[in-house]
Amino acid sequence: MKYAIVIPDGCADEPQESLGGKTPLQAAKTPAMDAIARAGVVGRANNVPLHLPAGSDVANLSLFGYDPNVYFTGRAPLEAAAQGIQLGPEDWAIRCNLVTVQDQTMKSFTAGHISSEEAKALLISAQKELGADNLEFVPGVSYRNLLLFRGAKVKAPFSKETRATPPHDLTDKSVANDLPSGPGSEILNSLMGFSRPLFANHPVNQRRLAAGKLPATNLWLWGLGKTPSLTPFFELHQKRGKMITAVDLLRGLAALIGWDRIEVPGATGYLDTNYAAKGQYAIDALDSTDVICVHVEATDEASHEGRVDAKIAALEAIDEQIVAPLHAALKQYGDYRILVSPDHPTPCRTKTHSHGFVPLAICGTGVTADAATTYDEVAAAASPLSFEEGWKMMAHFLGARD
Structure with missing residues (x-):
């Protein structure tokens, strides 16, 4: 089984008056993400407990299956790693x-x-x-x-x-x-x-x-x-992983959980990142790993700048140049699963991270399609698939069967 994870950082948002009451994720043209929703399930996860800071450090620990109440010690140690x-x-x-x-x-x-x-x-x-x-x-x-x-x-x-x-x-x-x-x-x-x-x-x-x-x-x-003591991902899930990111936080988390890191030319951690190269490098890595993860910071950066248009453009680039080709490549391997999920919400209105649920979509082998036809916050809120403790989602993605 091959697994792929795509993280459009901070893409979860609120309805925008300028978009006629739609969220950026609803307004963006994301046929590849919507195809995952139609072929599989849409749900939601709460990756940041209210008593912890609503940052990418806590949220990504949760997303990768680590209870932040146990493992979180601060952001900087992850970047040091x-x-x-x-x-x-x-x-x-x-x-x-x-x-x-x-x-x-x-x-x-x-x-x-x-x-x-x-x-x-x-x-x-x-x-x-x-x-x-x-x-x-x-x-x-x-x-x-x-x-x-x-x-x-x-x-x-x-x-x-x-x-x-x-x-x-x-x-x-x-x-x-x-x-x-x-x-x-x-x-x-x-x-x-x-x-x-x-x-x-x-x-x-x-x-x-x-x-x-x-x-x-x-x-x-x-x-x-201080440096956290993280149980290796392979020990938890018996899967090997590789990370593609331009952000030290995710590089450090990968190092601490025992994943290899892939450096992509032109990956900047900003809106001008090389989306297509990230998608191609992810495809190239499928032969050599069980799990490939592509993290994209651009959506989060657009939110920090309060730029709804830039957030939509980043979502559409992620969809076209990463999700679509990666999903197509996965199908060539037979058994596979793909997950799309941000780590935390970053509303353009507040220009900062927030607590709250994020939408996720999973399709592939062993996943029976639900009624969802689009990947967005509204579809996720209507789904019975919900992880109040977001750190439990990863085990579901990797091992759950209907």
Whole structure:
């Protein structure tokens, strides 16, 4: 049996007045996803318990079959794993965004989608001026970077009670009341504060301003935690897996559950990602794995920008260039199953992740078709197939029989 998973990140949404009361998923032309719905079943899953943050970290743990109440320790450790960073038992990884905060308002949680080269230059300056033997700034991809607190000699003051707001939750909002709080927060706030004068006249920002781009005004620290101990996916499900993604969070999760990672040329983690190449690389990987997963960040990025049109365009590209060819290739193998599901909702109205159910569609061997004819939030809400604990869905997808 071959299995394929397609994750259009954050594609679940609300009805839009501009779309005549339809959601982006309803408005988009997605014949391949709808074909899966007609051939199989549509349902829904709640991947993020209300007491945990509504982020891709918690949601994707659930989606892959890991109870977040047991396994979730924070976002940054997953991203550290993507870079092959080894964390000791007393080490903490902290997500380190480059952001644009002006007049105490989060203008951009990506610093205008700053380039990786520019980000690296800023992080080098941060390490030189703000780093220490136990504080290490690690450049990542674009605005997504890390800070490591090595706690072997100086024990980290952080705990599960340390609170830090994801910057994407604050788009166009005041940041004044959402600075880190709780144990160790004074370290985070101090570093964030000192980064402002450090970056103010930095050559990177001078060049960005001259080019009419947003500057990276400061660091924003959040998502901290220790490395989780995840049971290998093969041990849980007796299936081997491979991951295609442009996002370190998913790369890290793949590494921690024992999946191979496939790097695709032109995969950017943004709206300009190479959809067709992702689809082709997924097809090429079918011979060498049991499960191939294609994660696409573009739909989530469109939501963070509040761009309904861009979200629809991304959904249609995913449908045409990934879902359709991958489903056709799977059929050549005989026994197969395919799953389409986002991790969490990201409404264009709020421009941030939210709690709540996401729609899923499954078809293939052993799946008896239900009455659904389209893949969208409304069809999912009408279905009796519902996973209140979203982490139980993966076992159903991989092993359930009618």
